[in-house]
Amino acid sequence: MNDPIVLLWSWLAVGQPEAPLVPTWLTLTVALATAAMLVEAVLLLAWHRRTGGGLPPRSLLPTLVAGGGLMGALLALLAGAPLGFLLALLALAGIGHVVDLRHRWQPRSRQG
Template structure:
């Protein structure tokens, strides 16, 4: 079991599950009209995906630059998602 973590394979599994989750949620919305539309899913799923990439890179001892790049990407997608939601709700973002 420890090899699953040390090799980063556990994160590979989580990344696949994030993609599957996004596809299933988008399909459910398309077929039933229920749930969040894909445009509302992409921000938080991509942010989480990038966080998992950063964790995987750290687990396997990757260069710090790759970890930093993934974390920065996650921050940017998270902030963009917040701004998108704030504007859709008809409110002005702080600042």
């Protein structure tokens, strides 16, 4: 039973406390990508605050929350965090996604 998919499925389905075996480089890569996303968010928000250019926080933050929640959930899964923590991060990502969609949704103009 060395197949990573089988290990992952058994961990999620049975609720085993041990995390599936994942390469350290993969966990480190996801952690670095998540950190880079956080740095990008800080820089974009600082740029907007200083110059007024770029996306306003109201438009940028929901997208960052959705992406950050997914990246955090992946990192939590790879690191063997408790399932409740993983689900909380996925819920946060879903809420960010819904808020992002609401901000972008444009009502149809009435033809007639």
